[in-house]
Amino acid sequence: MIGCHMSSSSPSDEDRPSLNSDWRSFRAKLVARQQQLLRPVEEPSSVVDPDKAADNPPPITIGDKWAHIIHEPEKGCLLIATEKLDGVHIFERTVILLLATGPIGPSGIILNRPSLMSIKETRSTAMDVEGTFSNRPLFFGGPLEDGLFLVSPKDGDGVQKSGLFEEVMKGLYYGTRESVGCAAEMVKRDMIELEDFRFFDGYCGWEREQLRDEIRSGYWTVAACSPNVLGLESVGSIGLWEEVLGLMRRRKVW
Template sequence: MLGEAAVGGGRIEGVTTTSSGLGDSGSAFPGALLVATPQIEEPTFRRTVILLLEHLADGSLGVVLNDPSSVPAAEVMPMWSGVLHTDICVGGPVQTDAAVAVARLDPAATASPPEGLRPIAGPWAVVDLDSEPMATSGAIVDAQLFLGYAGWGAGQLAGELRTGSWWVVDSAPGDLALGRRRGREGAWWSVLRRQRNDLRLASTFPEDPSLN
């Protein structure tokens, strides 16, 4: 279920196009952000912000927004170099040679995006990298190429949410650029600081929890 993507094909099979509804901070849904809580100390996911692309009974899939790299997107997907942001981001530890492109759509295109763009929720869509770039570029405001993704098996993400590993918050239109603009730490703080609840206070947590 978690899908397959490949450099050169760049497709994720089975990505859902249905959202369970925005605004429910107690459960995950496509288009939401998963923000790592301080209890995650594993370097791969520590202080990550993940855009959730799929959340179904048999598994979940997302991309890490705030793990930028200096690898040019043109080296991986040269056909799309005029549409994608210049550098790639590391999307997660699963299939790290797989290319996944996520786009922020123009508001006018969200209701009926052109072929080659698979809507997720809100302004977000997965780009079919086998499609013709010129056919989709007019509908895209911003697009980011990721290598790899974050994946969870059946019930795994729900279990991590129950144990307090992730906060679930709404995404914002500018979030696709979070990592490349602010880096890992800056993006994590930025997402928490814009919250209007107790999560805003979490942005003040020291890097070393023992100092709190």
């Protein structure tokens, strides 16, 4: 097992870009503002002074849960399967969380493929250490072989400062089989609860330009969303695809 050094601060904290500012919410407000400006006037007979409208813009509200289309894939975005993938068993009506967009190529995990089997029942030893996670459900993450997990701790300070896991969006992190031993150690130290984890068998991956080509061909809709859309209670939910599409329809992005 890889040694776990869980100090009170990470030596690379100053070099790592912070997500605490929640820039995605800021962007969502800009999208909402754009939509307000593009919205047709409900009463054509009324006269609107553009100078006054600019000086006194209406308040921006985005709600507790939101999702909107973006045009380029980014870390922490969602890939929503379109009707062009209907009939493709693995990807039909899937919601994929993009974990990385590095030089090797994008990678992510399917969020809405439920499993009725635990790690112990699938006899998957890669994502278990001394039985710590043996009773946790194991979800299907994609066709490529590997083990990954998501963790969303109620108190994220310890997880963030440990530097052991990669932050995908505010409050949501992912780890690999290389870091699962450290995750088990943090559970034993009561730093994270077992319920804060979701484990995945397999993942999705693309070559550098492959994903962009699939998006241009209309196989995927790319979306940004609020962190609570991806609450761990939503992982494995077959209704997640419908929920995200419903949130996007409330505010179409032009």
